[in-house]
Amino acid sequence: MSYKQLFEQWNSSSELESVWKEDLQLLAKDEKRTEDAFYRDLEFGTGGMRGEIGAGTNRMNTYTVRKATSGLASYIISAGVDAMSRGVVIAYDSRRYSPQFAQEAANTLASNGIKAYVYSEPRTTPQLSYSVRELHAFMGIVITASHNPPEYNGYKVYGEDGAQLNLEDADSVIQHVQNAGDALQIKQTAIDENLIIRLEEEMDQAYIEALKTVQENPDLALTTDLKVVFTPLHGASGKTVKRILSEVGYKHIFYVAEQMEPNGEFPTLKSPNPEEQSAFEYAIQYGEKQNADILVAVDPDGDRVGVAVKTDKGYQLLTGNQTGAILIDYLLTQRKEKGNMPANGRVFKTIVTSDFGRVIAEYYGASSENVLTGFKFIGEKIKQYEETQEYQFLFGYEESYGYLVKSFARDKDAIQSVLAIVEAAAYYKERDMTLVDTLRTLYDRHGYYLEGLVSVTKKGVSGAKAINNLLERVRANQLTEVAGIPVQSQEDYLTSLRTFTDGRDAEQILLPQSNVLKYFLAEGSWVCVRPSGTEPKIKYYFGVTSGSEAESMEKLESLKEAFTAKMNKYLEE
Secondary structure: OOHHHHHHHHHOOOOOOHHHHHHHHHHOOOHHHHHHHHOOOOOOEOOEEEEEEOOOOOOEOHHHHHHHHHHHHHHHHHHOHHHHHHOEEEEEOOOOOHHHHHHHHHHHHHHOOOOEEEEOOOOOHHHHHHHHHHOOOOEEEEEOOOOOOOOEEEEEEEOOOOOEOOHHHHHHHHHHHHOOOOHHHOOOOOOOHHHEEEEOHHHHHHHHHHHHOOOOOOHHHHHOOOOEEEEOOOOOOHHHHHHHHHHHOOOOEEEOHHHOOOOOOOOOOOOOOOOOHHHHHHHHHHHHHHOOOEEEEEOOOOOOEEEEEEEOOEEEEOOHHHHHHHHHHHHHHHHHHHOOOOOOEEEEEEOOOOOHHHHHHHHOOOEEEEEOOOOHHHHHHHHHHHHHOOOEEEEEEEOOOEEEOOOOOOOOOHHHHHHHHHHHHHHHHOOOOOHHHHHHHHHHHHOEEEEEEEEEEOOHHHHHHHHHHHHHHHHHOOOOEEOOEEEEEEEEOOOOEEEEOOOOOOEEOOOOOOOOEEEEEHHHOEEEEEEOOOOOEEEEEEEEEEOOHHHHHHHHHHHHHHHHHHHHHHHHO
């Protein structure tokens, strides 16, 4: 059916909930928005689905959640009675309609004879991951759109290992969802309330006890005079972070009161994204008042964390790569000092994450491994090496502010990260160093690794076409240089080929296929282009290294300017 026919089908439905009826009335006045709401089904991909909240087949609403869960239920039923009995854990963050969507998922599962464990209040994504493992559940669902604007929500699916579904299982779930039929026609049969189990304090306490194992130097919490400002940015992590920092003994933690309660409108924020300076506006005010050493902000679903450090010039925000480098150095220093560094220890990072972490890991005798963008690929590696014993997990991270210290969760865990960051800051403060001082020491030792990111938003039907056209044109027009720096090799993750400009034979890339292109330039620089998996954006990544900060900054700005201009030209054609 055309988008106009689908609109009429929804508008004429007598059973449509009133909130979506009202939204349809607004859509009727805007042809472009109507088309975007109905021109396709909201894509259920390998990471689940995410979209704007509203009426329509391409929106997050009761009916698209019901369809997704019906497909998931079909997948679980096909796995057998044991899978149905083990059930699904459901968590949700502070966003609009998150509790309603979580309940809709639970009801749909129960109406299909599948057990559903549901948190009664907002809980973080990593706690969901932990809970799936702790309860030996078959799957997990978390209702969240991470740090997207308030009008978005999403639905992520987890496997029995607590990681987001691997590609093979995800493809099977996607097929079941696609076969679930018309979202408006899916009806819930009688719901067995006995199959819906509320998760309360017992699971919270179990997660808190697991978090305590992240500490390398527990006594530091009792003795440090480190001052920390923390904000959950109106998200799900506030209660958990406050509890863990209190229980381990930190005394000088100041909480941004205006942002501690979950609120999906994010009323004090331009964006609930800890990667952005504006997210720290309130934290900086608290920091200046309390003379805090560090500021820590966590995104709404509690899987990403940003850090700002007090300097003579004010608070300096660390990038995701910089925080990752500091954590790797701190954690591996502790391993070395205690004599428990495994001979087969390995650090995991994504292909768009800095090489800084790799060289630090190698300095301590550990290896590193690249995976595709998406933390599920790190979770997949943890599972693989647990089974083969070939490597031991030391740390996993990605440049977009996501870190995992201990593998009791299998997704990036900002609560673990807060505990590790605060402890590292306390450790270095005892040595009269800030985290920025530590970073400078690492640069002096390993070289000045700097990175950059440019994101271009292209919404709607035309935006999706423009992004696809860009990638097609990049592949059709071989890139030989960027800002005058020659390209030495190219990695095309869609064709799984690594090619070289010096005539060497092409090599196979042993990673899953993905629509990503990465170029390695002379002098250790690189650029990468990929579409976002969760937002209507095309992203350009950059990495440089040199012997000085000034040289690296100059190279980075030159690469960003030249490559962005070239890519944006393709977007406009």
